[in-house]
Amino acid sequence: MNQSDELERRAGVALWLQIKEQLQSQILSGTIRPGTRLPPEPDLADQFGVNRHTVRRAIRALSDDGLVRAEQGRGTFVQEHGIDYLIGARTRFSENITRAHRDPRAELLASRDAPPDEVVAIGLGMAKSDLCLVMETRHFADGAPLSIATNYFPRSRFPDLEHHFLEHHSITAALRAVGIADYLRHVSRITARMPDEREAGHLRQAI
Amino acid sequence: MNQSDELERRAGVALWLQIKEQLQSQILSGTIRPGTRLPPEPDLADQFGVNRHTVRRAIRALSDDGLVRAEQGRGTFVQEHGIDYLIGARTRFSENITRAHRDPRAELLASRDAPPDEVVAIGLGMAKSDLCLVMETRHFADGAPLSIATNYFPRSRFPDLEHHFLEHHSITAALRAVGIADYLRHVSRITARMPDEREAGHLRQAI
DNA sequence: GTCCGCTAATAGTCTAGACGTATTTGGCGT
DNA sequence: ACGCCAAATACGTCTAGACTATTAGCGGAC
Numbered sequence: 001m002n003q004s005d006e007l008e009r010r011a012g013v014a015l016w017l018q019i020k021e022q023l024q025s026q027i028l029s030g031t032i033r034p035g036t037r038l039p040p041e042p043d044l045a046d047q048f049g050v051n052r053h054t055v056r057r058a059i060r061a062l063s064d065d066g067l068v069r070a071e072q073g074r075g076t077f078v079q080e081h082g083i084d085y086l087i088g089a090r091t092r093f094s095e096n097i098t099r100a101h102r103d104p105r106a107e108l109l110a111s112r113d114a115p116p117d118e119v120v121a122i123g124l125g126m127a128k129s130d131l132c133l134v135m136e137t138r139h140f141a142d143g144a145p146l147s148i149a150t151n152y153f154p155r156s157r158f159p160d161l162e163h164h165f166l167e168h169h170s171i172t173a174a175l176r177a178v179g180i181a182d183y184l185r186h187v188s189r190i191t192a193r194m195p196d197e198r199e200a201g202h203l204r205q206a207i
Numbered sequence: 208m209n210q211s212d213e214l215e216r217r218a219g220v221a222l223w224l225q226i227k228e229q230l231q232s233q234i235l236s237g238t239i240r241p242g243t244r245l246p247p248e249p250d251l252a253d254q255f256g257v258n259r260h261t262v263r264r265a266i267r268a269l270s271d272d273g274l275v276r277a278e279q280g281r282g283t284f285v286q287e288h289g290i291d292y293l294i295g296a297r298t299r300f301s302e303n304i305t306r307a308h309r310d311p312r313a314e315l316l317a318s319r320d321a322p323p324d325e326v327v328a329i330g331l332g333m334a335k336s337d338l339c340l341v342m343e344t345r346h347f348a349d350g351a352p353l354s355i356a357t358n359y360f361p362r363s364r365f366p367d368l369e370h371h372f373l374e375h376h377s378i379t380a381a382l383r384a385v386g387i388a389d390y391l392r393h394v395s396r397i398t399a400r401m402p403d404e405r406e407a408g409h410l411r412q413a414i
Numbered sequence: 415g416t417c418c419g420c421t422a423a424t425a426g427t428c429t430a431g432a433c434g435t436a437t438t439t440g441g442c443g444t
Numbered sequence: 445a446c447g448c449c450a451a452a453t454a455c456g457t458c459t460a461g462a463c464t465a466t467t468a469g470c471g472g473a474c
Contacts, residue, residue, distance in 0.1 A: 012465095014427060040454055051429045056455085064271070072455045073436030221457060247424060258459045263425085279425045280466030 007048060016057035019048055023058065027067050027078050034080040038068065041076075091185060092172050097141045105169045109136040109148065109202065111162045113155055120152045123186075131155040135162060137171070138202055148202050214255060223264035226255055230265065234274050234285050241287040245275065248283075296391045299379050304348045312376045316343040316355065316409065318369045320362055327359045330393075338362040342369060344378070345409055355409050 007018045026032045045052040059076055062068045070076045097104035116132045133153045139146050151171065153161055164174035214225045233239045252259040266283055269275045277283040304311035323339045340360045346353050360368055371381035
């Protein structure tokens with residue numbers, strides 16, 4: 001299928017840019033679906049009738065724009081936007097992100113000790129006089145902020161959970177580090193509302 | 208000056224990354240000053256003992272990070288950044304500029320003796336009949352004008368502050384010369400407005 | 415004195431090829 | 445059936461060289 005994708009040589013527009021734009025329009029129009037693999041670089045080079053390096057230059061530009069994601073040894077994939085976030089008893093943020101072939105990471109926005117409010121106290125089976133470790137966390141996929149969360153833990157049971165979290169950048173990994181290999185959701189309650197100003201800032205979102 | 212900048216080959220770290228990091232640390236430490244031109248790509252390639260393409264890969268990474276700016280036909284320049292001007296009780300113009308690895312200097316635009324207006328009189332605890340030394344100064348970073356200021360001092364306490372200022376090109380140094388080793392800000396009030404014609408001229412600014 | 419054009423310097427693009435590294439696949443042996 | 449190992453596949457890095465595009469500076473023609 002050589003030369004089906006015509007490029008103009010010495011037209012004042014770099015070949016790699018023309019290639020990038022052709023691929024980009026195919027991606028944006030959905031001709032190449034999110035999650036699918038692009039043809040290997042040597043094939044593309046053959047298709048466009050250029051050197052592999054020229055194709056690589058185009059792919060790097062697409063990658064910089066976040067349209068594709070190149071994985072060494074596997075291929076180059078059209079980036080999915082929007083992640084199907086499956087919620088079950090064993091839901092883990094990292095697993096959901098990893099399933100979408102993206103890189104999960106979390107950071108600690110703030111942590112403090114505070115008495116639990118009624119909902120938390122009942123949920124965790126704590127006395128209201130016991131202290132809670134409250135961690136506010138922000139979660140990223142491929143460096144883009146995706147969610148913020150407020151996590152409550154009985155302080156007496158987790159004396160250094162924050163340190164483990166800071167080290168592993170994951171709640172699941174931090175819990176594993178303190179001996180909790182697995183845990184289940186007891187209830188999941190979902191509501192929706194607009195972010196307030198502080199939350200929007202954390203999510204780099206316009207209000 | 209070949210090989211003065213040692214790279215580790217096949218150390219698991221790409222050569223271009225090592226080059227990027229060396230250049231980056233020189234830029235961030237101020238060894239290569241903002242606004243100056245980097246050596247041409249062929250020279251850098253020779254210096255690092257690599258191919259020009261490898262240097263280009265490093266420069267592109269720096270460019271992506273906004274640390275340099277490559278201009279075809281002219282060269283690659285270290286990007287000038289605005290200066291973070293920290294204001295605290297012990298703020299000094301020179302320190303703020305020095306922290307940004309730039310060269311502070313101040314000059315005297317005008318000086319005169321005048322009675323203080325009400326705000327100044329109260330601020331300095333002077334009688335309205337006492338005289339103030341009023342110094343209008345202009346401050347530079349690396350030769351570029353950055354700010355103009357009007358400074359008020361009780362004349363009785365500083366009989367020749369102007370001369371010391373002219374000698375040291377710094378308010379802090381002039382005060383030190385008359386025995387004031389340290390001083391604190393009592394209040395800082397910040398407002399913003401457009402410059403008038405005279406001010407714009409001093410700052411070499413278009414209105 | 416001004417303008418034009420030539421030349422040198424410098425970054426940008428493209429090709430060609432070799433080798434490195436990560437991942438997947440499939441066959442072979444136990 | 446399972447696991448291990450080798451080959452195939454795919455992206456990543458590095459080198460070498462040629463050509464292009466843009467800019468700055470200089471010198472000559474007018």
